[in-house]
Amino acid sequence: MSEEVRDRAAPAILNAGALAGALDIAAACVQGWFQGRSPVRVLQSVASGWLGRESYMHGVASAALGFVTHFTIATCWAAGYWAASRVLRVLVRRAWICGALYGLLVYAVMYEVVIPLSAIHRHVQRTQQALIIGLLVHVFCVGLPIALTVRGHTSRRDTSTN
DSSP, rough: HHHHHHHHHHHHHHHHHHHHHHHHHHHHHHHHHHHHHHHHHHHHHHHHHHHHGGGGGGGHHHHHHHHHHHHHHHHHHHHHEEEEEEHHHHHHHTHHHHHHHHHHHHHHIOOOHHHHHHHHOOOOOOOOEEEEEEHHHHHIIIIIHHHHHHHTTTTTTHSSSS
16 A cells, blocks of 8 residues: 555545544434433443443443444444445445445444444344434435545545546
């Protein structure tokens, strides 16, 4: 990997992770607000992946753990997309379509693999409405922001179809 490519990797990954993380947690906090849950409680639910139900007994400390965990996960997803886009140029050439599909992939992996393997130890039950909202949030707040940010950090010559 050339030095030029490595120099572009960090800003692309960090910006994409920060944007997707911020949009996703904002959406979760809005959903939580409609359900009567505070942002601290939403972040504690993220930390429950590490701590289980005990997360809700640790106040702001577990909320901080949830915050760091959430943004770390978002940044890892951004790094994965960036790395894949270096090999599969279609990911930057067709960022809108690939980003939407990536959001669906992220949702599936998080809800079908990560959460059940976490300290929560179960599949999260979702109503049809929660499933639709979750899919839309992951498309518009995770997949597309990551894909479009990675595309924005990719030189024009790397996005051309030639």
